[in-house]
Amino acid sequence: MRKIRRFLKVMLTGILILVVCGALFWGYRNYTALKQVYTYEALITKEATENDISEYSSLALAIMLTESKGQGVDPMQSSESLYGEQNQFDSPEESITQGVSYLAELIEKAEAQGCDLWTAVQAYNFGTDYIDYVAKNGGQNTLELAETYSKEVLSPLLGNDDQQTYRYWGIQSFFYNGGYLYHNGGNLFYADLVKMNQWKITTTAGFFS
Template structure:
């Protein structure tokens, strides 16, 4: 019996050590990614000031983390919002300027319709029509509302009339619905991801 207890204690210790190592590696990776994003902090603040959303500079940095972690020329993946197609932006400075301009537009529209900032952030991914939808569903973004819009409005509009889904291996998605997104329906977890990435930036920015 003592040998059995010692065996289980060792297994538990090894398991806990493995978890600590994994968490340490994740923390190191996140810190490195945050450093890569913060390289663009001055550029972000200048663009935010230009478009009169300076108070949301930290949200812009979190969007960069979400979109590219600072490791892509099109840092804010703003080519589609500016040109209607991907891969038409060839400098990070243009990406920031275009992305911040688009974010300012959806923030202003959300404010006009008395919706919260996270409605605007989700609209950065879904498009500005999402703000109209939220305005008639309580004026506050939520996963439930985002999922309904993705499934019933955005996906069919872009050709997915059969409500087809695909696997999305994000921890938040796995926990919420087993990792499911609607084809052509944007990312219902976008605003929530930006929230978490904003926390990571604040945690590791010192």
């Protein structure tokens, strides 16, 4: 019995150490990513104001955090929305100008069709046609709608006629469908990822700037 108690104590101590180390690692990764994203805060605020969506500056920062953590020449991953191809920008400034402009376009279209904000955010990943799809199906983005669109519309459109999937690990994806996405079907969890990252942005506002 004493050996069992000692063994359990060692096991619990080991688990506690792993949890603490994991939390520290997660915290450090978030700190470095947020710090990098906030280096573009002034430019994003400027572009948001020029596009009449100044109230969505934190949302634009959250999209950047989701897309690239502020890394690379195209931190808002907006090249495809302008050129139809990736890696077409020469500077992060071009990426931000296009990314914020594209976000403004999506928000305007979503509002015009009576859709919620998160439909516009999900469309940043899926493309503008997703707004039309949601408008015809209740006007509010949901995981169920996003999955159906990814599976039955976007994925086949881009060549995945067999609805093949691949592993995608995340807490939400694990509990929702066991952790997978459709090949060529975008990320059906995108809006929720941005929502979580916007919470990180708003709760750290003023800390990095």
